[in-house]
Amino acid sequence: MRRETAVDLVLMLIVGAWIGWVIVGVPPAQEAAGGWAQKIFYFHVPSATTGFLGFLLVSASSLGVLMGDSDYWDCLVSPSVEVSFLVATVVIVTGPFWAKPVWGIWWRWEPRMTTFFVLWLMYGGWFLLRGALPPGQQRRIYSAIYALLAFLNVPVVMLSVYFWKPEQQLHPQSISLEPVMHYTLYASFVVMGLIFLRLLWLRYDLEVLTREVEAIRS
Amino acid sequence: MKNVSFLAASMILIGVLFVGYLGFLHATIARLRDRVEELSREE
Numbered sequence A: 001m002r003r004e005t006a007v008d009l010v011l012m013l014i015v016g017a018w019i020g021w022v023i024v025g026v027p028p029a030q031e032a033a034g035g036w037a038q039k040i041f042y043f044h045v046p047s048a049t050t051g052f053l054g055f056l057l058v059s060a061s062s063l064g065v066l067m068g069d070s071d072y073w074d075c076l077v078s079p080s081v082e083v084s085f086l087v088a089t090v091v092i093v094t095g096p097f098w099a100k101p102v103w104g105i106w107w108r109w110e111p112r113m114t115t116f117f118v119l120w121l122m123y124g125g126w127f128l129l130r131g132a133l134p135p136g137q138q139r140r141i142y143s144a145i146y147a148l149l150a151f152l153n154v155p156v157v158m159l160s161v162y163f164w165k166p167e168q169q170l171h172p173q174s175i176s177l178e179p180v181m182h183y184t185l186y187a188s189f190v191v192m193g194l195i196f197l198r199l200l201w202l203r204y205d206l207e208v209l210t211r212e213v214e215a216i217r218s
Numbered sequence B: 001m002k003n004v005s006f007l008a009a010s011m012i013l014i015g016v017l018f019v020g021y022l023g024f025l026h027a028t029i030a031r032l033r034d035r036v037e038e039l040s041r042e043e
Helices: A003-025 A035-066 A070-103 A111-132 A137-151 A153-158 A179-216 B006-042
Strands: none
Touching: A003 A035, A003 A179, A003 B006, A035 A070, A035 A111, A035 A137, A035 A153, A035 A179, A035 B006, A070 A111, A070 A137, A070 A179, A070 B006, A111 A137, A111 A153, A137 A153, A179 B006
């Protein structure tokens, strides 16, 4: 068996066990918290946290582009933006499915939702910028500066529940969970982190191969 | 079992996103590896 297949199989077993536990093992919350829909929490919150850490990685590699070996670090920028953007998309997609049964609406332009949507659009804009510029040093530098500017929105999203008035908020400032829910949430952080790392690893391989093909052609 | 459809729908969407992306990455990597081999042989 190839190493890559084995890694994917192990990851699938872990993800399968995690999904099984979320569905069967952990009890659903009370009706006011969404009942069964509350379990979306175990995908939604870890995706958001992983996305933030992913965007932090984007910023670190973008700093590397600006301050160090730009070609070396640039190899990590595209993969980390792409995978972090995918994880952020999971947050955007799962949010309304939790909001509808709990708050009675699919979407409202409240602080957390709005700032996160703006963050998602900003990193979406990174792909447009990247695609619009010809390959080379200028593209590397401009996209690194843009990624660093986009990251300024991450603390705004994280602190949005404190920045705006409580009557404007749907997201709570804090939550109380039963111990089993706490442990499940911690496990969800680990599993989402593993999924992120695996996708990042593959996307990095793809980036290296793409550059290899370009180098042979030129 | 109230609201279970919301959980099911969001899990299906997450599955489509992650598994679709994973499949795309594997397929593209395999295609590029073949291309590198082909180009190296041509050289």
